[in-house]
Amino acid sequence: MSLTLVKQRTDQQTASPRRVDGVAKIRGTALYVDDLPCADVLHGATVRTTEAGGTLQEVVFDPAIDWSEFVVVTARDIPGMNAVKLLENDQVVLVDRAFRHAGEAVVLLAHADPEKLRMALNGVSLVELPNTAPIFDIDAALAAQHEIIPGNIYTDYLLDRGDVAEGEHLADVVIEERFLTPSQEQLYIEPQGMLAHLQKDGSILVEGSMQCPYYVLDALVQCMGMDKDHLRVVQSTTGGAFGGKEDYPSVIACHAALLALKAGGRSVKLVYERGEDLRVTPKRHPSRTLIRLGANKAGELQFIDMDFAIDGGAYRTLSPVVLSRGVIHAPGPYKCPHIRVRGRAVATNHPPFGAFRGFGAPQSIFAMEVAMDRLARKLAMDPAELRRINLLRTGDVNPTGDVVGADCFAHAALDVALEHTHYYHRLAEYRAWNAAGHQTRKGIGLATFVHGAGFTGNGELHLASRVSLQALANGHVEILCSNTEMGQGAATTLVQIAADALGLPMDRVHLAQTDTSRVPNSGPTVASRTCMVVGDLIQKAAGQLLQRLRETAALAVSHDAQSFAAACTRLCAAAGDALVTAQYQPPADMRWDEQAFLGRAYASYAWAAYIAEVEVDVLTLATRVLDFTAVQEIGNAVHPVIVQGQIEGGVAQGIGYALYEDVLWNERGVMANDRLTNYIIPTSADLGFIHVVLLEGGLGAGPKGAKGVGELPMDGPAPAIVNAIQQALDIDIRQIPVRPEMLLELTVSGGN
Amino acid sequence: MPTTMRINGKAFQSSSAPNARLLDVLRNECDLKGTKEGCGEGECGACAVLVNGKLVNSCLVPLGQMEQAEITTVEGLPEDSALARAFVQCGATQCGICTPGMMLAATALLMEHANPTLEEIRWGLSGNLCRCTGYGRIYAAIAQAAGGSADV
Incomplete structure (x- = not known):
């Protein structure tokens, strides 16, 4: 090694x-979404609930305003299902009656003049019957005096290895702590936004700032009640995301599309100002961890016992997946025979929390690592030494019961x-x-x-990502995938991987724009998966392309850019198929039991x-x-x-x-x-x-x-x-x- | 009364209201989309431009103050310069939304200190937020552009 x-x-x-x-x-x-050229555009704005959950009684439009000048959209205008497509259809696109948090969208407005739009926003008042006992705290939610959903628990996971009671017997030193981490805002410098166009053929094109074009497409299919062939999603240059543009762009895209549908052919731009972005879009889940660690006198961990709870906010959104990653990462890189991590994602009346770099792991790792220092002090041991004693080595069993390899x-x-x-x-x-x-x-x-x-456990298997490479007659190659450049360098890294695998200089390889009408679904741009999972698919597709060029277009085993181009020309002239596609196959030893949290959680x-x-x-x-x-x-x-x-x-x-x-x-x-x-x-x-x-x-x-x-x-x-x-x-x-x-x-x- | 100024070396006259934001004039009237809006309150620096050689946040500047001003936006910087090359080579841009403002901040900094120390670079950029880079590669680019070592 x-x-x-x-x-x-x-x-x-x-x-x-x-x-x-x-x-x-x-x-x-x-060009970022706000920079896209667009003639005769209407600007969109959103009227939102102000109470922390309740029921909407009435929407009152100020009679002093001439509303015929505005495009006005309410829940009644939704042609498809009034639900944001995610893990569960519990979140509405526009509030019709019941709602769970302040800041939920009720009415959408559009007008050519941003000033008039701003004034009109104040001309819509909502009569809300407020929820009298909103919940904003994790432990208050768990006490469940008032229920947002049954028990106020979205998901309840248990990672249980060995027997913590047995570990307690073996421990000479035990520490117990309670840790809190706050929410955190992604603070991408480009606020969220979408631009929607109703095309002459009745189809809808949505362009904007996003991580996951196919998530947006799926949400549009459900909300607009249209099939995929009549919907097209194109990513514009994205000014940072960090997880913050994983799920919420679906909401803004649906809103912009609904406005465009009623705007008589004029395009609608819905770009949030910073304050609105901060108030309504998802952030990192706050967490509360109760932790107990026990070790023998030599400092060897005997048990890890954690009760890890995160505030999921008012709708389920991505919380179960965030929780799963938090639970799996909680016990850290340590060898310990007895581990119990209970994880719960709870419902509160905060706006839903979502993805942010690390996705649950920073919260649980914070608790574990500060607790390790506490344990070191009680053992009168140097914190580095305590870690050295317990860090995993090849051949050890890790917290999910997997034998650690080379x-x-x-x-x-x-x-x-x-x-x-x-x-x-x-x-x-x-x-x-x-x-x-x-x-x-x-x-x-x-x-x-x-x-x-990558995705946890069997997630990559379910995604079944596909990547294509298209050889052009001039010897250039296009990468077709749905993964987005959002600053992290994917556009460069993926081109570099393809060029390397094809034996070409980088200027011969291009990443196609992430446009769902052209690129296959290679999965979302999340979970540190793009370089590793999608990069690997690109490499495989490159192998297929070389093989095809060798078999059908006489490409020599050893080639340069010129002979590669000549082979591409021959392939295209012979009307041969110059497109290859690779699909994800899980590694042979990738076994994961998602109920028991047992097996190999990540590749x-x-x-x-x-x-x-x-x-x-x-x-x-x-x-x-x-x-x-x-x-x-x-x-x-x-x-x-x-x-x-x-x-x-x-x-x-x-x-x-x-x-x-x-x-x-x-x-x-x-x-x-x-x-x-x-x-x-x-x-x-x-x-x-x-x-x-x-x-x-x-x-x-x-x-x-x-x-x-x-x-x-x-x-x-x-x-x-x-x-x-x-x-x-x-x-x-x-x-x-x-x-x-x-x-x-x-x-x-x-x-x- | 229209406001007359020079933008990227060319005369420009705007008839917008004197309280119009310079940012909106640049983006909407001049179609200079390189100047970005990140916060609208002068905190992030994405809308930074040079006004008479000084770095300002254009979201806070009313048009009425711009009479006879010399304004430089990112589009007015040389296409090829030591700074531009260093920004690309050193990985100083990631998502890129703060980059035009950073380029102008760096330009202002290098006008004031031809060979800035790391401390001067850090203070020179402190009005421009970047959420992607942690600033390290931007320091490296500026140091390299100034003829120093990019190994910071």
């Missing part, structure tokens, strides 16, 4: 070609991280600094974790050890991350510069999650700090150094052993930073974000 440090690779320059979307973005010519780099990641940061030296240095009574306290904290890439796990070094000002209690070191084994870095950017960006979001970002709620369960003035994300002035160390073991399920990395960097920063602050101030922290106000309370009430 060999492990390569990416910086030592001699081909790093050639391995990181220029981004294919780079020049257009730098010159400002890339692709296990937990110890390697930890060793490199400790060495890279001079951990023990720093530890001593910071202790001395703190003892000397300076104006600041310093600490160094770590988190070790794994992140599974590949990426392994990581993150270390935060922090400084806390004793006077202001403001925390600064001085250095952040992210060491991860990711199989193969297809494009090292893009991977580095992904990790740095994810770490920055994780630093925000740990220190700054907090969604505050008003009394009706709506985001109160709905502006960039008061929802704080890190600026360049806030962030210290972020060091990225990439290790390549070459054993992942993707191209040349690549693994998915998109979500990974979100998991580790918050616990590493909290562990560092705890060490610096000698206090116990139980929730994030760690703002000075919280530290003031903690330092006054208990610690130093």
